[in-house]
Amino acid sequence: xxxxxxxxxxxxxxxxxxxxxxxxxxxxxxxxxxxxxxxxxxxxxxxxxxxxxxxxxxxxxxxxxxxxxxxxxxxxxxxxxxxxxxxxxxxxxxxxxxxxxxxxxxxxxxxxxxxxxxxxxxxxxxxxxxxxxxxxxxxxxxxxxxxxxxxxxxxxxxxxxxxxxxxxxxxxxxxxxxxxxxxxxxxxxxxxxxxxxxxxxxxxxxxxxxxxxxxxxxxxxxxxxxxxxxxxxxxxxxxxxxxxxxxxxxxxxxxxxxxxxxxxxxxxxxxxxxxxxxxxxxxxxxxxxxxxxxxxxxxxxxxxxxxxxxxxxxxxxxxxxxxxxxxxxxxxxxxx
Numbered sequence: 001x002x003x004x005x006x007x008x009x010x011x012x013x014x015x016x017x018x019x020x021x022x023x024x025x026x027x028x029x030x031x032x033x034x035x036x037x038x039x040x041x042x043x044x045x046x047x048x049x050x051x052x053x054x055x056x057x058x059x060x061x062x063x064x065x066x067x068x069x070x071x072x073x074x075x076x077x078x079x080x081x082x083x084x085x086x087x088x089x090x091x092x093x094x095x096x097x098x099x100x101x102x103x104x105x106x107x108x109x110x111x112x113x114x115x116x117x118x119x120x121x122x123x124x125x126x127x128x129x130x131x132x133x134x135x136x137x138x139x140x141x142x143x144x145x146x147x148x149x150x151x152x153x154x155x156x157x158x159x160x161x162x163x164x165x166x167x168x169x170x171x172x173x174x175x176x177x178x179x180x181x182x183x184x185x186x187x188x189x190x191x192x193x194x195x196x197x198x199x200x201x202x203x204x205x206x207x208x209x210x211x212x213x214x215x216x217x218x219x220x221x222x223x224x225x226x227x228x229x230x231x232x233x234x235x236x237x238x239x240x241x242x243x244x245x246x247x248x249x250x251x252x253x254x255x256x257x258x259x260x261x262x263x264x265x266x267x268x269x270x271x272x273x274x275x276x277x278x279x280x281x282x283x284x285x286x287x288x289x290x291x292x293x294x295x296x297x298x299x300x301x302x303x304x305x306x307x308x309x310x311x312x313x314x315x316x317x318x319x320x321x322x323x324x325x326x327x328x329x330x331x332x333x334x335x336x
Contacts, residue, residue, distance in 0.1 A: 124307075
């Protein structure tokens with residue numbers, strides 16, 4: 001076990017490296033470097049810096065930091081979660097023929113379904129392969145306090161993470177026209193949002209350490225009851241605070257998982273999705289993406305991940321958007 005002091009040192013190094021590499025919407029830009037007389041050496045140095053940043057982001061996930069026994073600070077009462085996010089339930093979506101949650105959700109329309117209000121549901125990012133012993137995932141994921149969703153039928157889940165292994169919990173960064181929150185989706189009982197915390201200045205201070213990106217994980221805590229817990233890393237205490245825990249039988253029918261950009265929106269008469277204007281110029285990023293198998297962490301790679309949930313970039317109906325898998329499959333970045 002590492003001492004709290006050594007864990008704090010890892011965290012400090014992580015924050016410093018992430019600030020220097022631009023992870024998260026609130027990240028600082030590094031000062032311009034002086035021209036190098038040796039371009040090859042400069043490229044090698046840049047590549048090493050990126051690799052070091054990746055390792056630092058993953059270090060928090062694989063560290064021996066303890067569970068605090070506390071809930072995530074600022075977590076909303078469950079009644080308020082339902083009030084804010086109940087319109088995103090599968091039952092409500094079925095009334096309008098809107099696809100269910102998840103990157104391959106289908107539009108299971110009811111007989112009285114009204115005209116669909118959402119016409120696209122694209123996704124891009126890392127897909128976790130199903131594997132025996134899979135029991136968790138972790139990543140450092142960007143958040144924004146300025147993203148404003150104008151269209152009431154647009155929902156942005158970016159990034160959203162669901163571990164392989166039949167998890168009961170998905171950890172979702174969710175933006176609608178009324179909320180900016182980090183939330184937990186219950187896949188075993190309500191099949192709905194079950195917990196959430198608003199993305200505020202207090203959240204940024206406690207859970208991003210000023211980098212504009214939080215580190216979250218979802219792990220199985222009991223195999224016998226299939227209990228899973230979503231937690232956020234508290235940079236003030238160097239411990240994991242619990243957002244939500246659930247046990248039971250997974251209702252998604254999936255044993256693989258994802259860490260992706262996912263959204264629902266409508267294409268306007270201009271041919272551009274409403275989400276495109278909302279997300280313009282905003283960076284969405286997930287780094288240090290890791291998978292746990294039988295209690296052992298490893299970086300997402302071709303051994304445990306691929307892109308089988310990816311839509312074509314054209315599926316976002318956003319000509320100004322850019323997307324890059326920076327390091328397969330542990331770091332992706334989308335702008336706009």
